[in-house]
Amino acid sequence: MNFIAAIVAGLFGTLAMTLLMMLAPKMGMPKMDIMGLLGSMFAADSGSAKKIGVILHLMMGVIFALIYALLWQLGLGSITWVWGLIFGLVHGLIVIMMMPVMMRMHPRPPAMASGMAALAGQMMGHLVFGLVMVLVYAAMI
Numbered sequence: 001m002n003f004i005a006a007i008v009a010g011l012f013g014t015l016a017m018t019l020l021m022m023l024a025p026k027m028g029m030p031k032m033d034i035m036g037l038l039g040s041m042f043a044a045d046s047g048s049a050k051k052i053g054v055i056l057h058l059m060m061g062v063i064f065a066l067i068y069a070l071l072w073q074l075g076l077g078s079i080t081w082v083w084g085l086i087f088g089l090v091h092g093l094i095v096i097m098m099m100p101v102m103m104r105m106h107p108r109p110p111a112m113a114s115g116m117a118a119l120a121g122q123m124m125g126h127l128v129f130g131l132v133m134v135l136v137y138a139a140m141i
Contacts, residue, residue, distance in 0.1 A: 017129040037102075
């Protein structure tokens with residue numbers, strides 16, 4: 001497993017996912033403010049929450065990229081775009097299942113979009129993450 005490649009790939013995957021979240025409302029999808037959601041768990045004011053949320057989101061992207069790379073190292077799947085999408089799909093399903101738990105644990109739960117469009121947006125974001133992550137990782141190893 002190449003740690004540096006996984007870290008860089010995780011950052012690129014997270015940036016691609018973040019770009020999709022920023023563009024989502026312009027594509028008719030609900031606003032997806034994951035950084036605000038994450039940061040507001042630790043800070044009440046929106047400025048601090050946004051900064052903390054950005055750091056947490058980038059850190060989570062790196063952690064998940066390291067997990068993907070470790071799974072490939074252990075022989076689960078291969079470093080291909082298909083497996084990037086498969087891991088992104090599983091990752092997205094886990095996030096969708098954990099979102100209600102996270103909202104119950106949140107000290108100041110923000111208003112978040114719900115329904116099929118929000119679920120589709122979350123899934124699309126994780127598919128983009130998996131695809132970009134694997135393409136960057138494969139190019140670096």
